Amino acid sequence: MSEAKGGRSAQLKHTGLRPGWTTGACATAATTAAYTALLTGDFPDPVSITLPKGQTPAFALAVEELDGERATVGVVKDAGDDPDVTHGALVRATVRRLPPGSGVVFRAGPGVGTVTRPGLPLDVGEPAINPMPRQMMRDHIARVAADHGATGDVEITVSVDHGEEIARSTWNPRLGILGGLSILGTTGVVVPYSCSAWIDSIRRGVDVARAAGHTHVAGCTGSTSEKTVVAEYGLPEIALLDMGDFAGAVLKYVRRHPVDRLTVCGGFAKLSKLAAGHLDLHSARSQVDKGFLAELARQGGADAALAAEVADANTGLAALQLCAAAGVPLGDLVAMAARDQALSVLRGAPVAVDVICIDRAGAVVGRSGVH
Secondary structure, eight states: OOGGGSHHHHHHHHHTOOOEEOHHHHHHHHHHHHHHHHHHSOOOSSEEOOOTTSOOOEEOOSEEEEETTEEEEEEEOOOTTSOOTTTTOEEEEEEEEOOTTOOEEEEEOTEEOEEOSSSSSSOTTSBSBOHHHHHHHHHHHHHHHHHHTOOOOEEEEEEETTHHHHHTTSSHHHHTEESEEOBOOSSSEEOOOOHHHHHHHHHHHHHHHHHTTOOEEEEESSHHHHHHHHHHHOOOGGGEEEOTTOHHHHHHHHHHSOOSEEEEEEEHHHHHHHHTTOSOOOTTTOOOOHHHHHHHHHHTTOOHHHHHHHHTOSSHHHHHHHHHHTTOOHHHHHHHHHHHHHHHHHTTOSOEEEEEEEOTTSOEEEEOOOO
């Protein structure tokens, strides 16, 4: 069986669902077109961008405005077949020239939130434009600047029409992101799923890996965790299972169709849900239990004051940072608890399990060891 028939890309193809583009990709496309128009007077329509994994999608422009030292472009988000609340939203980017040496400055326009509480990958007071979309926009500004002999010093204001209203259907208000949506996406691609189609694709992925003779597979929550296990173990794509939020689907299928070893790798917050006994890690169906994290921290040596801080933390990441500062290995404790939950679901199947927790940048923040 060909290696090309397994792994994440094969899973997506198997679902038959159409992928879409993240708000980060849309903002990057709008930014690229706006800056090009600012420098040349012409709006490229459609505008093409390069995503982190090399895809080069083209986006039609829904809004074009050029006024002296600033230009605005709007792009309508297409989430493909994913049931995304931002599908159809108009994402706008306004690019304004700044003096040489100013760099790239980001602003939140109407419908984009502002961070008001710690524990997120952005500082308090920053616009809720996540690190990877910021990097994508910086990279494309630099490319356009190089093509036209400009400095690339600009202010980028991202806005989303009706974003504040749409954000009420998300977790943003609870996380302290106020005023609108977050601009998100680590790959630029929205991977769609229906529960049944995606779980079926996980099963197909296990079957393909086993048929090809692979005895070590990895269930990953996304592309960043895939990179981590490849770096850790050198696993080929065919041995990578894009489990998304469906940890239970991986464990139950591997229980019936064992492999010698299963690595589960994902973000600390998601895997803290598995550690607490949740098999569906989607934010709409399970939440990070800070009380559970506080109890783990106590077991790891946290005093009452630190445990109380963990229980009151804004996010799982904030809890992790509090414990790290105090020398309490919360990441390892979560990884071990998640491994124990995985073993309980496997019910004695001959599968060795280890768990790796990572942060948003892909750095390992917790390990369980193999059991």
